[in-house]
Every structure is written in structure tokens, then in C-alpha cells.
Amino acid sequence: MQISDYIDDIARSTGFLSRLPMPARHFSGHDGSLARASAMFPVAGLLIGLCPGLVVALLSAGDANPALTAVLALAVLIGVTGALHEDGLADSADAFGARGGREHMLEIMKDSRIGTYGVLALLISFALRAIALTIILSVIGGWNTLLVLLAVAAASRTAMVWHWNVLPPARQNGVAASVGAPDQDARTLALVVGGLVCVILASLACGLFPALFGLALLAAIASLWTSLVRNKLNGHTGDTIGATQQLTETVCLTALALLL
Structure with a gap:
């Protein structure tokens, strides 16, 4: 691959x-597939974070x-993503909380409606x-918190790629199925890039042990959630992929805060 492809x-x-907003030239002639x-995704997470x-x-x-700064930052984050991942979390919670097959x-x-x-x-x-x-902001300051947000944004979107790759689509007409699942090379590259970015940035911000611990918990919750989705749905949906991002981001930020 050339640099232009990346x-x-x-x-x-x-x-x-x-x-x-992304320049239109990057989408010209593209079929919409995200397999490669x-x-x-980890780099996109950096831009979003x-x-x-x-x-x-x-x-x-x-x-x-x-x-107040923390709440405003989250409001900006939700605005940037259009609450895409929050929607997945809410729909997944409603589905997994309900009784039924x-x-x-x-x-x-x-x-489209949201439940309790x-x-x-x-x-x-x-x-x-x-x-x-x-x-986190109170303990390590603003610029270090910036690094933490970047680290978690990259790692949580790496978890999305992993969840997406290891499970088949639960339905063939969903958004996730229509754009194609990540291939093996994409998953491997995302895991390497996301893991390294998370450890390096989080270590610079709050130390190596909190960074490794936070990443380990992030991986654990991604694995547990993926196992639950496999058992209940036999495959992923766009909502479970979005929920993966929300669950891992929340767990990682909470773990880092507890260790400071």
C-alpha cells in the first residue's frame, strides 16, 4: 500500500x-467498504478524541x-460523533435487557425508540x-488529560474492529454487514496501532502501570461483551459494535481515574 492509500x-x-468533514476526493470511486x-479506526479515534x-x-x-470542563468535553465528543456509539449502547441495552429470543x-x-x-x-x-x-483532570492537569482522551479514543475504536472481525453479522441487511467486516490484516494492524498508541500516550500522561492496567481492563470488557453477543445473537450488529466502543471507553477511563 502507498501512503495515499493510508x-x-x-x-x-x-x-x-x-x-x-473529510475531503470528497478520498471517497471518489470508493464502494463504501471498510474491510481495509x-x-x-485507531487513527480516526485520535482525530475524534x-x-x-x-x-x-x-x-x-x-x-x-x-x-464542568469534563461535561463540556463529553458534549463536544458526542457532537463530533453524532452520538453514533451512544445510540448503539442504548439499543443494545434495550435488546439485552428485554426478555425474549x-x-x-x-x-x-x-x-428507533429508546426504552428504560x-x-x-x-x-x-x-x-x-x-x-x-x-x-483525571484534577490530578494530572489539562494537557495530560488530552493525552488520556487520545489514548482511550484510539483503543476503544480498536476494540470495535476486533469485535466486528471475530463475529459474523447477525443479520445480512444491517449497516455493519453492508460496509463489510474488517479483514484479518486490518484487524491485526488496528490492534498493533491502537495498542501502541494507547500505552504510549497513557504512559506519558499517568504512568506505565495505569496505562497497562487500563488497556487490560479495556481488552477484558471487550472480550466479555463479545462473548455475550455471540451467545445471544450469534453475530454482531452495528449497535453491538457501537456499544463496544462505549463500554471500553467507559471502563478504561474509570480504571485510570481509580488508579490516580
């Missing part, structure tokens, strides 16, 4: 995962309240991330 893949991955481009990270760094430089769960995921389990999942996820960011 740049195309970064733009396509970022365009898929966020609302950040998904390898650059940079937005709330800069908010944190700039506000903290002005001695803004850490709690596989087909009933898939029907719930297709329903979905609301509670979003509230818990947002609260944990906001509190964790407040603690």
Missing part, C-alpha cells in the same frame, strides 16, 4: 465514525471548573465518564 483509509474511517479502511481533548486543555489553562432482540435494536434499559445505560455511561474525567 490517508484515504483514515479519511474514510473518520467520515464513517464521526461528523468531521477499518485498520485506521482531539476535539474534546483540546476543549479540556484550553479550559483547564483558564482554570475552569474541572467537573434472538429475533426479538434484533427487532428491538431496529426500533437504554436510558439507564446512557446515564450510567455518561456519569462514569464525566466523573472519571473530572478526577
